[in-house]
Amino acid sequence: MKHPFRWVALAVGVGVCVLAIVLAVTVSTDPHSEQNVSRLVGKRAPAFSVVGLDGKAVTSRSLAGKTVVVNFWNSWCIPCRQEHDALVAWYADHHDDPSIVLLGIVREDTQRAVRDYVNQQGVTWPVAFDPGGKASLDFGTRGQPETYAIGPDGVVAASKYGPVTPNVLDQMVAYAQGTA
Amino acid sequence: MRRWLPWIVLAVLVVGAIAYASWPRGGEESLSAHTLRIASELRCVDCESLSVADSATQSARATRADIRSRISHGESDSEIRQVYVDRYGETVLLKPSSEGLGALVWALPIAALVLGAGGIVIALRRWGRQPRLAASPEDEALVAQERARQ
Numbered sequence: 001m002k003h004p005f006r007w008v009a010l011a012v013g014v015g016v017c018v019l020a021i022v023l024a025v026t027v028s029t030d031p032h033s034e035q036n037v038s039r040l041v042g043k044r045a046p047a048f049s050v051v052g053l054d055g056k057a058v059t060s061r062s063l064a065g066k067t068v069v070v071n072f073w074n075s076w077c078i079p080c081r082q083e084h085d086a087l088v089a090w091y092a093d094h095h096d097d098p099s100i101v102l103l104g105i106v107r108e109d110t111q112r113a114v115r116d117y118v119n120q121q122g123v124t125w126p127v128a129f130d131p132g133g134k135a136s137l138d139f140g141t142r143g144q145p146e147t148y149a150i151g152p153d154g155v156v157a158a159s160k161y162g163p164v165t166p167n168v169l170d171q172m173v174a175y176a177q178g179t180a
Numbered sequence: 181m182r183r184w185l186p187w188i189v190l191a192v193l194v195v196g197a198i199a200y201a202s203w204p205r206g207g208e209e210s211l212s213a214h215t216l217r218i219a220s221e222l223r224c225v226d227c228e229s230l231s232v233a234d235s236a237t238q239s240a241r242a243t244r245a246d247i248r249s250r251i252s253h254g255e256s257d258s259e260i261r262q263v264y265v266d267r268y269g270e271t272v273l274l275k276p277s278s279e280g281l282g283a284l285v286w287a288l289p290i291a292a293l294v295l296g297a298g299g300i301v302i303a304l305r306r307w308g309r310q311p312r313l314a315a316s317p318e319d320e321a322l323v324a325q326e327r328a329r330q
Contacts (some may be wrong), residue, residue, distance in 0.1 A: 008295060008299045008302060011295055015288070015291060015292070015295070019284075039266060039267060039268070039269065107238070107239075108237065108238040108239070133238040133239055133241065133242035134241060134242060134246075135244065137239060137242040137246055138245060140268055141225075141226075141239070142268070143225075168277055
């Protein structure tokens with residue numbers, strides 16, 4: 001090696017260039033992309049067993065074959081309250097469709113607060129508690145509201161972090177039913 | 181041999197320090213300690229800058245219960261971590277992964293250290309090879325002349 005210093009300098013230069021390219025590629029992709037779409041989309045929905053307001057179990061097995069819209073929410077979260085009117089409007093249009101189920105699963109709230117909210121706000125769709133937060137964990141929720149559309153085949157077809165609108169819910173159901 | 185002695189001593193000290201630092205301590209890890217260790221490597225997904233071990237949210241509690249259950253069922257640490265990576269992505273890991281792009285985070289400082297050390301060794305050897313300045317007979321004569329004048 002005639003000029004070892006030059007080789008070391010060259011190696012450092014190449015290393016810096018590689019680092020710059022890696023950083024450029026990483027930054028040019030959306031760093032929040034992972035947070036916009038659930039990793040469950042396209043996979044089988046996790047099996048769940050939650051407890052309805054009447055104390056009866058609501059299980060994924062009992063809903064098999066239907067299009068299930070699972071909405072994780074709670075009574076104290078502001079975006080959930082903002083979303084409420086959209087859910088009411090959407091459910092008014094779909095509550096008599098036996099192939100579609102809207103299920104609100106409570107995330108991080110007390111039973112009393114949820115019951116008060118349901119009574120005061122006139123929540124007419126099924127609402128269930130999630131003992132131990134297992135369903136929330138298995139769905140990989142990061143907060144609330146979060147909504148998942150599960151097709152009749154049991155596969156999660158769409159997800160939405162944050163409040164939904166009736167149009168978004170229609171789109172999610174269309175994906176789940178394969179009509180989008 | 182005498183020339184290499186300091187380097188050999190240095191190498192033994194470095195290897196000894198690394199071995200000492202990485203040597204496992206204490207007895208067998210309890211289930212709770214094991215759960216907390218893995219929980220401390222996972223980010224709490226619905227809180228700011230907290231690990232699952234440090235958070236009191238329902239999801240963090242559920243995660244700790246899930247980790248405990250998975251350990252009890254014999255799942256390895258890496259299998260448990262992978263469950264959460266599959267669920268939330270690499271960002272759930274507080275320690276970057278040692279595979280794929282995450283390996284760069286570990287490899288680059290080592291590469292920089294090796295290159296830097298290599299540069300220093302080369303520089304020292306190069307300087308060592310340069311002839312030391314020695315007084316020529318003319319220089320000696322000049323010094324003797326100045327001394328004689330004083």
